[in-house]
Amino acid sequence: MGVAGTNPTPIGTAAPGSDGVNQIGNGGNTDLTGGAGGDGNAGSTTVNGGNGGTGGAARNSSGGTGNSFGGAGGAGGDGANGGDGGAGGEALTEGGATAVSRAGGKGGNAEASGGAGGNGGSATGVGNGGNGGDGGNGGDGGNGAPGGFGGGAGAGGLGGSGAGGGTDGDDGNGGSPGTDGS
DSSP, rough: OOOOOOOOOOOOOOOOOOOOEEEEEEOOOOOOOOOOOOOOOOOOSSSOOOOOOOEEEOEEOOOOOOOOOOOOOOOOOOBOOOOOOOOOOOEESSSSSSSEEOOOOOOOOBBSSOOOOOOOOOSSEEEEEOOOOOOOOOTTTTOOOOOOOOOOOOTTOOOOOOOOOOOOOOOOOOOOOOOOOO
């Protein structure tokens, strides 16, 4: 087990990142890409980092040949405890095109404990799940955070890869890696 950090108790949390804009199609032949989630704001040695925003979904739900790409999750902000990375956006297509979800955001580094990596988004249709985001690194005496999970795959696609856990601080423990999507 890690030794508790010696930093002051955090007071407050910085603002989170904004969520990405969803892109919704209706049987079109144009590719859709969800907006990226915004990064969480940085804190300080006494303020926790903000969480990253979720990536926007891309949904082409009534056929067509357009591909769908989910938005990437935002990174967590650095701070007394790092913010968690945002999840990658879902990707959906029903027209036989490819749906690819983006990776979750990386957790913020921290004075104490790192933020968790975001999970990769799932793909629905023919496509791949997004990869998980890496866990944040722990600071002095803090623990590394777990990596995000890989997103689930669509038909014929691949599950996203689980991400690496954050490294430990001087006396903390490393974060566990995320598992792969199926």
